[in-house]
Amino acid sequence: MSSLDVASARHLVANNPDTLVVDVRTPAEFGTAHIPGAVNLPVDQVDTHLRRIVADAGGRMILVCQGGSRAERCQRVLAAAGLADTTVLEGGMNAWAASGAPITRGVPRWSLERQVRLAAGGIVLLSVVVSLWWPPARFLAGLVGAGLALAAVTDTCVMGLLLAKLPYNRRGGTDIERSLARLSRRG
Incomplete structure (x- = not known):
């Protein structure tokens, strides 16, 4: 399994246009703060759309969650399905924010x-x-x-x-079709 620190992830995103940041947190967490340009694909939706994700993915994906464990779980699922070109952001959004990297902020909600x-x-x-x-x-x-x-x-x-299934965490929900379409427009 592959992972990147924040500096390496920022360099990869800046220098490789085929790299997509995929945030696997809940829509509420994503809406509170996320990496600019990231697409939200909650980890609980990955199994449902696994075939399409694997078929449509092109280029490298950096998987992000709050601390890293959900992204690692998602990476294992994707790797088992045949999608090997994924990496996890070490420390997740916690590390990204602590490094002072740019963040798109929205309505604050509890993680x-x-x-x-x-x-x-x-x-x-x-x-x-x-x-x-x-x-x-x-x-x-x-x-x-x-x-x-x-x-x-x-x-x-x-x-x-x-x-994660409560309405509070679904508010401002993810448009799964739009997120999946972002996967297929790369590469």
């Missing part, structure tokens, strides 16, 4: 990671409080803790996948 922390923390807090009156509620806190540990070990997050 998916922040939403997971709120949901998990809220469930644990509520279950501990409820367990003062109904002791079995403490098992819900344990279940959330086990889910977070599993998420860390497997680098996947069921809660994040579920939260």
Whole structure:
């Protein structure tokens, strides 16, 4: 699997017109801030459109998410389907922003990671409080803790996948057809 640091990614985008930045975050995250010229193709849409992505892709794709794990997951799926010319931006949008690279900003919204922390923390807090009156509620806190540990070990997050489907994260939704058309206009 291939990855690039921010400086190398900026150089590649500036010097290779066939390079396309593909942001795999939710439409809400993309709408908050993204790399100029990037196309939004949420990771949860990749499986649905995998054949078309592989058939239409031309040139190199730099896959971007908030921190890198969703982009890496997307890269594995694309590679397994036969699309090898992809690379992941190391550190994702967090690294891009920290480097001072240009960003297109929109309406601020909470990142998916922040939403997971709120949901998990809220469930644990509520279950501990409820367990003062109904002791079995403490098992819900344990279940959330086990889910977070599993998420860390497997680098996947069921809660994040579920939260990504909420209307809040779909608002300003991605025009998938337009995103897919951008893939085929390169190369």
